[in-house]
Amino acid sequence: MGAVIEPQSSGTPDEAVIVASNLWKSFGSTVALAGFSLEVRRGEIQVIMGPSGCGKSVLLKHLVGLVKPDRGEVLVFGQPVHAMSDHELDALRIRIGVVFQSAALFDSLTVAQNVAFPLRRHRTLSKEEIAHRVRELLLLVEMAGTEDLMPAALSGGMRKRVGIARALALDPPLILYDEPTSGLDPLTAHTVDDLVLRLRAELGVSSVVVTHSLDSAFRLADHLAVMDSGRLTTSGTPEEILASTNPFVRRFLDTRAIEVRPK
Amino acid sequence: MREDPSDARGSRSPIAALGSTVLRGLSELGQATLMLAAALRWMLRGRLEIRETLVQLNRIGVESIPVVLITGAFAGMVLAFQTARQLADFGGQGFVGGLVGLSIAREAAPVFTAITAAGRVGAGMAAEIGTMAVTEQVDALRVLATDPVRYLVVPRLIAAALALPILTAFANVVGGTGGYVVATAAGISGGAFLSSLQRFLWPYDLVVGLIKAVFFGLIIASVGCYRGLHATGGADGVGRATTGAVVVAIVLILIFNYFLDLIFF
Numbered sequence A: 001m002g003a004v005i006e007p008q009s010s011g012t013p014d015e016a017v018i019v020a021s022n023l024w025k026s027f028g029s030t031v032a033l034a035g036f037s038l039e040v041r042r043g044e045i046q047v048i049m050g051p052s053g054c055g056k057s058v059l060l061k062h063l064v065g066l067v068k069p070d071r072g073e074v075l076v077f078g079q080p081v082h083a084m085s086d087h088e089l090d091a092l093r094i095r096i097g098v099v100f101q102s103a104a105l106f107d108s109l110t111v112a113q114n115v116a117f118p119l120r121r122h123r124t125l126s127k128e129e130i131a132h133r134v135r136e137l138l139l140l141v142e143m144a145g146t147e148d149l150m151p152a153a154l155s156g157g158m159r160k161r162v163g164i165a166r167a168l169a170l171d172p173p174l175i176l177y178d179e180p181t182s183g184l185d186p187l188t189a190h191t192v193d194d195l196v197l198r199l200r201a202e203l204g205v206s207s208v209v210v211t212h213s214l215d216s217a218f219r220l221a222d223h224l225a226v227m228d229s230g231r232l233t234t235s236g237t238p239e240e241i242l243a244s245t246n247p248f249v250r251r252f253l254d255t256r257a258i259e260v261r262p263k
Numbered sequence B: 001m002r003e004d005p006s007d008a009r010g011s012r013s014p015i016a017a018l019g020s021t022v023l024r025g026l027s028e029l030g031q032a033t034l035m036l037a038a039a040l041r042w043m044l045r046g047r048l049e050i051r052e053t054l055v056q057l058n059r060i061g062v063e064s065i066p067v068v069l070i071t072g073a074f075a076g077m078v079l080a081f082q083t084a085r086q087l088a089d090f091g092g093q094g095f096v097g098g099l100v101g102l103s104i105a106r107e108a109a110p111v112f113t114a115i116t117a118a119g120r121v122g123a124g125m126a127a128e129i130g131t132m133a134v135t136e137q138v139d140a141l142r143v144l145a146t147d148p149v150r151y152l153v154v155p156r157l158i159a160a161a162l163a164l165p166i167l168t169a170f171a172n173v174v175g176g177t178g179g180y181v182v183a184t185a186a187g188i189s190g191g192a193f194l195s196s197l198q199r200f201l202w203p204y205d206l207v208v209g210l211i212k213a214v215f216f217g218l219i220i221a222s223v224g225c226y227r228g229l230h231a232t233g234g235a236d237g238v239g240r241a242t243t244g245a246v247v248v249a250i251v252l253i254l255i256f257n258y259f260l261d262l263i264f265f
């Protein structure tokens, strides 16, 4: 027997928070995932890139059990997400923040009510405590002062940021971002990137970030995965991706005029 | 020219088309039953969303009152108009009040109220929840560890089951009043109308009408919520869910109305 036995749920930095293995998923005749595998370790920022329609959003939905794979397994915090009932998933979902591609704010609630929603349902806090926390979260995403607006009155980028604030409300140790900076001006996009980095640095949050921005990708990534047609094309550190000779990855990187350097 | 495979599907036999429609209907019935079972579990556990239920009660009940008053009054008026004319020819003036009252309490008030509500409330539920489904808001609820059945469906079921009998009671009152006015205008004496009403209309008839309204409320909310939750494909899909919800709810209301009559009368 080996001298060192890794305990399953200790906080060792190498521990995988996400293990997706050989995921297959079809919608009718559309194959969204075709044998996708990925491992994300605790405290890491995993960036996923790939052309539109290659299955990035579907992959994220598998990680929180919104979509069940036809084949394959998803372990998150060691729990088999693919095999859990909605009821069992609830306890797990409280520990995962999800930023939807469309922000998915509740139309019938104000900005403040949207951000307060997870707090109201899963924490016992006074009205003042909730209002304080909401203000704090909106400040973090530079949306202070919008508390009483309805989502319909916000621009796409503003909605996205409120969606991020809502996803952070319960201090989840794992956050999934689906194109968090698309539709944002470059400055605000930078702020969101900084936020992702800060959450990792200060709280050790693990993140999966889907993005189309090479800029963001190389600023954020500890590991980068490039997807195509439901498959993993290449994955590795930003340096490894930059050095990749895979023609698809090369073409992807060459879409940028200015040379990309690892951070 | 190239063969289009969809042509083959388009020209398949009507029997096959009927078969697949029936199969789809059965599978939807199964899924809807699962949704209702989940809703019932939340209710039995007493985990109710009070705030959401009150919001829905206001929307379904209070905001429906004007249109229910109008349909109820005219339903009573047309019943009295026809009954008074037909019975007067045979010297049956003494039956007009009773017949009008019975028709309103047992059938006209609950059924017309339910059909009005299906158009207003059921369509609204399908549109609202359908929009939430196609814009990932339902997914967002799940991810925030909130069961959409508990948060969206149960409050609407409870609110509709409470609101429909109350609206039906309103329809009874305005329908009866409208019937009285039209009957007296057609030459039936007020006293005869009322004494006939008293003789034929029993509290049981009113109670059964209200019980039927509870079922109709449950049908409207179930269909509206189910269609909404299963809407796919953007604004188009929401539109389909909405019209579908109204048609299916009205058909189910009329079918259930018949069988509930068999049970109660």
Ligand SMILES: Nc1ncnc2c1ncn2[C@@H]1O[C@H](COP(=O)(O)OP(=O)(O)O)[C@@H](O)[C@H]1O
Pocket (backbone or CB within 6 Å): A027, A030, A031, A032, A050, A051, A052, A053, A054, A055, A056, A057, A058, A059
């Ligand atoms: N619920 C669904 N029903 C049918 N097809 C879907 C569904 N979700 C995703 N797809 C399809 O799966 C493929 C991958 O989608 P998605 O993951 O959203 O792509 P992206 O990488 O741009 O996020 C697309 O072809 C999309 O049309």
Ligand SMILES: [Mg+2]
Pocket (backbone or CB within 6 Å): A056, A057, A058, A101, A178
């Ligand atoms: Mg996507």
